[in-house]
Amino acid sequence: MTNADRSALRASADSVLARLVGDPTGAARLREDQWRAIEALVADKRRALVVQRTGWGKSAVYFVATSLLRAQGSGPTVIVSPLLALMRNQVDAAARAGIRARTINSSNTEEWDTVQAEVAAGEVDVLLVSPERLNNPDFRDQVLPKLSASTGLLVVDEAHCISDWGHDFRPDYRRLRTMLTDLPPDVPVLATTATANARVTADVAEQLGTGGGEALVLRGALDRESLSLGVVQLPDAAHRLAWLADRLNDLPGSGIIYTLTVAAAEEVTTFLRQRGHTVSSYTGKTENSDRLQAEEDLLGNRVKALVATSALGMGFDKPDLGFVVHLGSPSSPIAYYQQVGRAGRGVEHAEVLLLPGKEDEAIWKYFASVAFPPEEQVRRTLDVLAQAGRPLSLPAMEPMVDLRRTRLEAMLKVLDVDGAVRRVKGGWTSTGQPWVYDAERYAWVAKQRAAEQQAMRDYATTTACRMEFLRLQLDDEEAVPCGRCDNCAGGRFTAEVSGAALDTARGELSRPGVEVDPRKMWPTGLAAVGVDLKGRIPLGEQASTGRALGRLSDIGWGNRLRPMFAAQAPDGPVPDAVVDAMVTVLADWARGPGGWASGDPDAPPRPAGVVTIASHSRPDLIGSLGRRIAEVGRMPLLGELGYAPETADQRIMPSNSAQRVRALHSAFIVGPELSAALAAADGPVLLVDDFMDSGWTLAVAARLLRRAGAKGVFPLVLAVQA
Incomplete structure (x- = not known):
C-alpha cells in the first residue's frame, strides 16, 4: 500500500471515528497509537496485541478497523468477549457508526439460529461471541470452521484471559488457539487488554503468533489521570458498613461498590437501603433481567451505586462513573487495577477507595x-x-x-x-x-498467585504512591508518582463514623439466622458406585427447611464463625454468645411464617427433641451445642447419630455430590437407644451439626432418622459455607 493510499485510509478511519463517537462536525481524530493499530490490521493484515489502560479507546480500534475492512470486501469481524454487559455496550456503540452487530451468548439462545443465518447472508458486520461458545460441540464443529474461513477480523477482547499466568485465566479462551491456527494467513487478529504484565503480554503475543507470524505489540503507559486512589483502614465490618452509609453521598456521581462474595453484596445492599441509599445488587446469582435493569439504572444515574461482585468486572462501560469502592480487597493488584479502571473514563475526577477487611484472606484461600x-x-x-x-x-x-x-x-x-x-x-x-x-508450570502459577496476594497486602499498607505501585505491578516502565492519591496528596477521607450508623450496622451484622434449604434430589449416577438411590428424595425421607447461625462467606457472623472452623482451631464447648445467638435463631424460626409457634394452622408441631451428629473433628463443640439447645428449649436430648464401625474419618470428605453420598451412605447408624427415643417422640426433631457445606450429610442423616421413626427433621447448624 502506497503512502497516498495510507493517507486516504487514515482519512476514512477518522470519518468512521466521528460517527462512532457521535461527532456531527467530523472533527474527531484518532490518536497516533490508535491509528498505528488500525493501520497494522487494515493495511498490513497483521496480528496485534494492544495493552492499554481502560478508557484508551481499544473498542474504537476494532470498530473503525471493521468498517474499513468491510468496505474492502472483507468478511464480518468476530469479537470474543467475556461478559454480557460488555456485549450490550458494544452493540449499541457499533450502531452509532452504522455497524451491524449481533451476539451469540447464554442470554439469547432463542436468537442463535437467526443470528447465524444473518451472518451467512452477509447481513452482520460484527459478531460478538462469548468464550464458552467456542467449546460448545455444535458451535465448534458447525459454526466455528465457517467463521474461521469467512471472518475478516478476529478480535480477542480481555486477552489476558488466554494466559494461565494471568489473574483471570478462563479455560474457554484456550479454544482460540485452534481458531488462530485455522485462520487464513491474511486475516488480521487484534487482542486487547488493560491488565497484562510483561509475562502475560509475552504469553499472549506468542499465542497470537500461532500460524500468523510475529505479533505486533503496542503497549502504552497505564496511568489514569482522573483517578484518586486511597485506602481507609477500619477496625471491623460494622465500621466499614457505617463508613459507607455516612460517606456514600459524599462520593462524586454514581459508582460501584465491589464485594468479594455474593453474601456480602446482599448484606451491604440491604443495609444501605435501610439507611436511605438507592442501591442495587449485581452478582453471579442475579437474574439476567435484573442485571439489565441494574445496568440501566446505573447508566441513567437512578441509583447511587451498584453493589457488585466481580460478575460486573470488565464488562460495564459508563464513562462518567464517579467512584469505585472495594469493601474487601481483591487477591490481585492486576484485578484491582482492572476493576477500578471502570471509574473516571469521561470525568476529570473519580474516587477509588479500598476498605480492606480481616476476612479477605480467608476468602482468597477459598477461591x-x-x-x-x-x-x-x-x-x-x-x-x-x-x-x-x-x-x-x-x-x-x-x-x-x-x-x-x-x-x-x-x-x-x-x-x-x-x-x-x-x-x-x-x-x-x-x-x-x-x-x-x-x-x-502449575506450581509456578500458584507461586505467582501467592505473590499477588502479598502485593495486595503491601498496597493496603504502603506509604508510597498507590498508582505507581499498581503500574509497577503491571510492569509499566513509565510508572511515576501520581501526585493524586492519599499518600501523594494527603487523605481526603478519615476513618470516622457516626454513632447512629455504627449502632445500626452492628445490629444488622449481629442479626443471626440463615435459611438452610434441604436436598430434594439424589445425585445422578449413584448406581455406578454401588449406591441404590436415585431421583427425588421421598418426602417422608427428606429434611425440612432448616436454619444456620450464619454463612462463613458473610461479613457479619461469618467473621465470628470462621475462627471456630479454622484448620488448627481447638475443639471445645460452644461459647455462651453463640448459644444466645442460636436461641434467637430458634425463636425467630418458631415465630416466623410457617413456624411451629406462628399460629399458622398448617404449621408443623413443636420439635420434640434434639439429635446431634457424631463428629471426628469437633465432638465437644457439637455435643455441647446439642445439650445447650435442649436445655434452653426444654426438650430432651434424644441421642447422637453415630458412626458405623470402621467408618473412614469424615474430616476428609470427597469433593463432589455423588462421591459424598457414596461415602456417607453407610457412614452413620441409628443405635437402639436413639431408635427407641425417635419412636417415642411425639413430634419432629432438631438435627444439630456444626457445619454445612454440600448439604449431603444432613440429607443422609435426615433419611436415616425418618426411616427410624422420626416424625420430621429440622436441621440446625452453626455455619454454612456460602
Missing part, C-alpha cells in the same frame, strides 16, 4: 482451592473416560471422579485444548493422545 487439580485426579478422570468407551456427561463422571462439577468442567476444557479429551454431543470422550501434567 485458591479451586485451582487446577493434582495429577492423580486428572489421571483418574482420563482413565474413567478411556475405560467408558463412550461419551460421558459431567453427572455421569461425578460418581467416579472426586471433583466438584464446576472444577471438573474447567479441568476438562483445559484437557480438551491440550488434545487429551474432546467434548462431543452427549459429553466428553478420551482421544487416547498422551498428556503430560506440567507440574512445574
Whole structure:
C-alpha cells in the first residue's frame, strides 16, 4: 500500500471515528497509537496485541478497523468477549457508526439460529461471541470452521484471559488457539487488554503468533489521570458498613461498590437501603433481567451505586462513573487495577477507595482451592473416560471422579485444548493422545498467585504512591508518582463514623439466622458406585427447611464463625454468645411464617427433641451445642447419630455430590437407644451439626432418622459455607 493510499485510509478511519463517537462536525481524530493499530490490521493484515489502560479507546480500534475492512470486501469481524454487559455496550456503540452487530451468548439462545443465518447472508458486520461458545460441540464443529474461513477480523477482547499466568485465566479462551491456527494467513487478529504484565503480554503475543507470524505489540503507559486512589483502614465490618452509609453521598456521581462474595453484596445492599441509599445488587446469582435493569439504572444515574461482585468486572462501560469502592480487597493488584479502571473514563475526577477487611484472606484461600487439580485426579478422570468407551456427561463422571462439577468442567476444557479429551454431543470422550501434567508450570502459577496476594497486602499498607505501585505491578516502565492519591496528596477521607450508623450496622451484622434449604434430589449416577438411590428424595425421607447461625462467606457472623472452623482451631464447648445467638435463631424460626409457634394452622408441631451428629473433628463443640439447645428449649436430648464401625474419618470428605453420598451412605447408624427415643417422640426433631457445606450429610442423616421413626427433621447448624 502506497503512502497516498495510507493517507486516504487514515482519512476514512477518522470519518468512521466521528460517527462512532457521535461527532456531527467530523472533527474527531484518532490518536497516533490508535491509528498505528488500525493501520497494522487494515493495511498490513497483521496480528496485534494492544495493552492499554481502560478508557484508551481499544473498542474504537476494532470498530473503525471493521468498517474499513468491510468496505474492502472483507468478511464480518468476530469479537470474543467475556461478559454480557460488555456485549450490550458494544452493540449499541457499533450502531452509532452504522455497524451491524449481533451476539451469540447464554442470554439469547432463542436468537442463535437467526443470528447465524444473518451472518451467512452477509447481513452482520460484527459478531460478538462469548468464550464458552467456542467449546460448545455444535458451535465448534458447525459454526466455528465457517467463521474461521469467512471472518475478516478476529478480535480477542480481555486477552489476558488466554494466559494461565494471568489473574483471570478462563479455560474457554484456550479454544482460540485452534481458531488462530485455522485462520487464513491474511486475516488480521487484534487482542486487547488493560491488565497484562510483561509475562502475560509475552504469553499472549506468542499465542497470537500461532500460524500468523510475529505479533505486533503496542503497549502504552497505564496511568489514569482522573483517578484518586486511597485506602481507609477500619477496625471491623460494622465500621466499614457505617463508613459507607455516612460517606456514600459524599462520593462524586454514581459508582460501584465491589464485594468479594455474593453474601456480602446482599448484606451491604440491604443495609444501605435501610439507611436511605438507592442501591442495587449485581452478582453471579442475579437474574439476567435484573442485571439489565441494574445496568440501566446505573447508566441513567437512578441509583447511587451498584453493589457488585466481580460478575460486573470488565464488562460495564459508563464513562462518567464517579467512584469505585472495594469493601474487601481483591487477591490481585492486576484485578484491582482492572476493576477500578471502570471509574473516571469521561470525568476529570473519580474516587477509588479500598476498605480492606480481616476476612479477605480467608476468602482468597477459598477461591485458591479451586485451582487446577493434582495429577492423580486428572489421571483418574482420563482413565474413567478411556475405560467408558463412550461419551460421558459431567453427572455421569461425578460418581467416579472426586471433583466438584464446576472444577471438573474447567479441568476438562483445559484437557480438551491440550488434545487429551474432546467434548462431543452427549459429553466428553478420551482421544487416547498422551498428556503430560506440567507440574512445574502449575506450581509456578500458584507461586505467582501467592505473590499477588502479598502485593495486595503491601498496597493496603504502603506509604508510597498507590498508582505507581499498581503500574509497577503491571510492569509499566513509565510508572511515576501520581501526585493524586492519599499518600501523594494527603487523605481526603478519615476513618470516622457516626454513632447512629455504627449502632445500626452492628445490629444488622449481629442479626443471626440463615435459611438452610434441604436436598430434594439424589445425585445422578449413584448406581455406578454401588449406591441404590436415585431421583427425588421421598418426602417422608427428606429434611425440612432448616436454619444456620450464619454463612462463613458473610461479613457479619461469618467473621465470628470462621475462627471456630479454622484448620488448627481447638475443639471445645460452644461459647455462651453463640448459644444466645442460636436461641434467637430458634425463636425467630418458631415465630416466623410457617413456624411451629406462628399460629399458622398448617404449621408443623413443636420439635420434640434434639439429635446431634457424631463428629471426628469437633465432638465437644457439637455435643455441647446439642445439650445447650435442649436445655434452653426444654426438650430432651434424644441421642447422637453415630458412626458405623470402621467408618473412614469424615474430616476428609470427597469433593463432589455423588462421591459424598457414596461415602456417607453407610457412614452413620441409628443405635437402639436413639431408635427407641425417635419412636417415642411425639413430634419432629432438631438435627444439630456444626457445619454445612454440600448439604449431603444432613440429607443422609435426615433419611436415616425418618426411616427410624422420626416424625420430621429440622436441621440446625452453626455455619454454612456460602
